[in-house]
Amino acid sequence: MDKHYALPLTAALGGAAACVLRLLQNHTGFEADTGLPIPGNLAALALAVLLIGLALALALTARLLPAEEEPGPVLPRDFSTENTGLLTIPMCGVFLLVLSGLSDLTESLAVLPEGLVSSRHAIYGILRAGGLGFSPQGQMLLGALTLLAAGSLFPVLAGCRRREGGPKHKAPAAITLLPVAALVVRLVLTYRIDSVNPSLTMYYVELLALVFMTLGFYRLSSFAFQAGQTRRFGFYAAGSLVLCAASLADGSAYLSSLLLYAGGALTLTGFLLLRIANGLETEKSGGTIVGPVE
Template sequence: MRRYAVFPILALGGGCAAFALRLAQWRTGFEPDTGLPVPGCPFGIAAAVLAAAVFAACLLLVRRLPEQAEDAPLFPAGFSTADAGLLTLAVAGVFLIAAAGLADLAAGMGVQGLPGMALLSAADRRERLLLGALTAAAGVFLFPAAAACRRGGREKPRAFNGAVLLAPVVCLVVRLVLVYRQDSTNPVLAAFWVEVLALVLTILALYRLSAFAYGAGRTRRFVLYAVPAVTLCLASLADGGLSAVLFNGGAALTLTGFLLQHLAVLGRCGDVQ
């Protein structure tokens, strides 16, 4: 996998840098009384430039990866690994995504002590319940996908039901609608663009992941969405909020795990562009 190590390094390195810039933006780039952005804040501009640079670099670097043909390995063969460390990343991320759903469900049911609980109206609680149910369902569907990648000895991975991988995509599309509906009431785009774009890229990366279960997997397209998705999910951790932190941390771990697993398979196969 060493020949492809640039992609996880780009995703995680860019994510850590973007997190630091985003955190600095929250501390210095908004008026404490009104929440309005401070004009010309260098950290906000730098975070946007960094995100664009990661995507541009990934767009150029994916040429190193094989352009897979119609006979590309089906899921989970193209992601199977006996490395417990790689499997742990994806599984831990899936559990965090499910935990994010449970946090939203708890908030929707009126559990006290959760961030933002006092601000939720009855309508907001119903919306939070739906948001939590969908996010938890996404985690539940992703778990068997992550578990199916476990390879023992020379055992050939079994075929996987692609509908199980498509279900989280559908759940997260609805989550995107609900999250954007909440964020759109905020007139300050700088306050929520990272979270929304991170969710969009996560959905696209999971959609490209599901394509492998239908024999339509394309490594370049999966990596092109997964790398910037990890970067922006890590940057979104600076935005705070219990559910958002759990979800974005879980999405970053899950995509990193699947990315490393797939690159490891490519490395074992000796594919060279």
């Protein structure tokens, strides 16, 4: 295996381990009646140690990616590939984002989604059922923004498919900022819900996942403006994979959130793999790979 793939491999293995530990924490680390954390829970401690260790490991393995030169890589030219299998990964992620947006719109039709009261912990369910969940208007906004964000990624991915002569039309660079805007709005609304919970350990993974996804898509968008840095993008994309995998273990009351974590992680990981594969192809061909035109 090429050393450049050490970063996504570390993230995938770390994400699986984080998901297992988060499941154990949810089953053994909180009191059944109140939902408050149990002091000294081994799974909770192990998860915190694992996340800190993975942050260091991802920072180190990201250094194995090639350093940037002037001018920097461009999206989609330096993410282009003829490998349809690699393109399938981010495409599946984008489709999950579409489903997340549609799910948000569907859930917004109900004043109080049924899943809120039956949240995994009693105190969390009461807080959200007490009117602190997403309002129908807020969730409708989230759904519309997620659909716009997903729609903006389709032309970007189309440009990543290497064709003779490049694509007929180049997607505007500004549309790559739509996923960033959508995630910022979701982060604010999610924090508004979660911050009233007295147990930080119950929701810190979810907030970190949203923060890393936001930064990951922001770093991805910088490539469209020829200001991208592969190592920084790789770190945030890999971190998103770890934290989103752990967040999936929480079993959010909102199906749209679960789809968002899965879709965001797959999309960012897919773009990271495209960037790595393109860089390796360029090295092997002596820098003569011709991708889509700018």
